[in-house]
Amino acid sequence: MNAQRLKQVFDRLSEHHGPLNWWPGESGFEVMVGAILTQNTAWSNVEQAITHLKQANALAPERILALSPEDLGALIRPSGYFNVKARRLQSFCQWYLDQGGQEILSGWDTRVLRARLLSVNGVGPETADDILLYAFERPVFVVDAYTRRLFSRLGMVQGDEPYESLRASVEALIGEDVPMLNELHAVIVIHGKEVCRPRPRCNACVLLEECPTGQGLNRFPPKPRRSS
Structure with missing residues (x-):
């Protein structure tokens, strides 16, 4: 994982899904x-x-x-x-x-x-x-199942890294930018729920062009059914 790739993923997801302004709560x-x-x-x-x-x-x-x-x-x-x-x-x-x-x-x-x-x-x-x-608006990154799924499908991580290792690697690339850490986690969650599901909706994904998993799944599209 590198800063340029992470920023590119963030920009595309944020443009597509955001801004989300998480977390919902009055206090x-x-x-x-x-x-x-x-x-x-x-x-x-x-x-x-x-x-x-x-x-x-x-x-x-x-x-x-x-x-x-x-x-x-x-x-x-x-x-x-x-x-x-x-x-x-x-x-x-x-x-x-x-x-x-x-x-x-x-x-x-x-x-x-x-x-x-x-x-x-x-x-x-x-x-x-x-x-x-x-x-508390502290510069930490939240690692969840959506994060692991997306980053591993994009080839950015293996997907089985320890929680602390994956968290630290993202924080090292983003630094003290709390708004970006906030929005990155938010757009990953939304993308994971709506598009990058366990059975992914790759044709609806803004990251498809750079996703090796999505490219592999879409290499052989299903043949059209014959009309009876």
Whole structure:
């Protein structure tokens, strides 16, 4: 992977899909809640869960902690795995308040904040980086399944690199450009959902001309059916 190739991919995807201005949320804390709830589910389901929390006047760390796990699980049920996510969300809220909330956390060094986030039950690398990038506007790149699929099909990576290795390689090329890191992840996700699917829609892809996988799949187009 090199900076020129990455910039070319970003420019084409951004022109086609963007600007997306992620992450949807009215506050940093709402972004954090969304990052936890979006694990293993579609964002549309998370939106429903967050709406339920707002309707119950429960979208605040103190109020989430005041709920029983059963009541919290019922509110976030649309996000799936709601019992597990209720425990994770309450663990995160307790940690968040213990550290002093967003104002205090915002003053922490990025490496320290990331390490502390990863110490919270249920917060893995992808969730931590979602929070860092979108809630705290730190220069980190979020690696997900869409990223691996797209970059490997383009021949930019093997696809089985460790999370930290792939994250660091992208960050080294982009540097401190938070808006680009934000938009790059956003357009990759949209492209992965709409075009570069497990069964790709290569003919609708703006990257087809430079994609060895897409070129190979489209080398022998299906023969037209004979009319009866």
